[in-house]
Amino acid sequence: MNPLLLDIPLQLETSRLILRAPKQTGDGTVVNMAIRDSFHELKIWLPFAQKIPTAEETEINLREAHIKFLKRESFRFLIFLKDTNEFIGSTSIHGINWDIPKCxxxxxxxxxxxxxxYMTEAIKELVHFGISKIKFKRIEIRCESTNMKSRSIPEKLMFKLEGILRQEDLSADGRKLTDTCIYSIIS
Structure with missing residues (x-):
């Protein structure tokens, strides 16, 4: 089946969270504020957070993510608290190989x-959605071996640590080689 024909909802829900595709004008403002709030922590782990983006750059990034969502190239979701509608983070399904299918x-x-x-709850929902609705056969989570907070999520969700690739990637700032953990869950 052509992925463009897949009926992918623009919103998922858990008991405490709403995961919504970036589709509303102005999403860039709230996401940008969260990046600014978390900049020092994000900078350690994420290449996109090496400098604080402008609200306009974040808005453009989210509009591009929406286009990729519609083209079924990746699925980014913004995470909001159900009770207060506060934006708390972001998650995505990316690196999709429709031939397998995996992500x-x-x-x-x-x-x-x-x-x-919250993030464990969001990822649990995304994994359920990916396996039961999209029919992915394999879902991976990759993270730097020293990022214990990130590693705790796949470990709590019963992903299998398949291995640690030594000196496989560059640190977020590009200054040193890092080890990458590969976790997976299969349907």
Missing amino acids: EIGYWINTRFSGNG
Whole structure:
């Protein structure tokens, strides 16, 4: 089946969260504020966070993500608290290979909201959605071996650590080689 024919909802829900595709004008403002709030933590792990983007750059990035969503190239979701509608982070299904089919999941959270289990809840829903609705046969989570907060999520969700690739990637700032953990879950 051609992926463009897949009926992918623009919103997913959990007991505490709403995961919504970036589709509204102005999403860039709230996402940009969260990047600014969490900049020092994000900078350690994420190449996109090496400098603080402008709100306009974030808006453009989200509009491009929406286009990729519609083209079924990747599926980014913005995460909001159900009770307050506060934006708390972002997650995505990317690196899709429709021939297998398989994908990778990535995520980040506003530092103010970490430690509450929100990201684990969001990823659990995304994994369920990916396996049961999209019919992915394999879902991966890759993260730097020293990023213990990121590693805890696939470990809590019963992903299997398949291995650690030594000196496989560059650090977010591009200054040193890092080891990458590969976790996976299969249907």
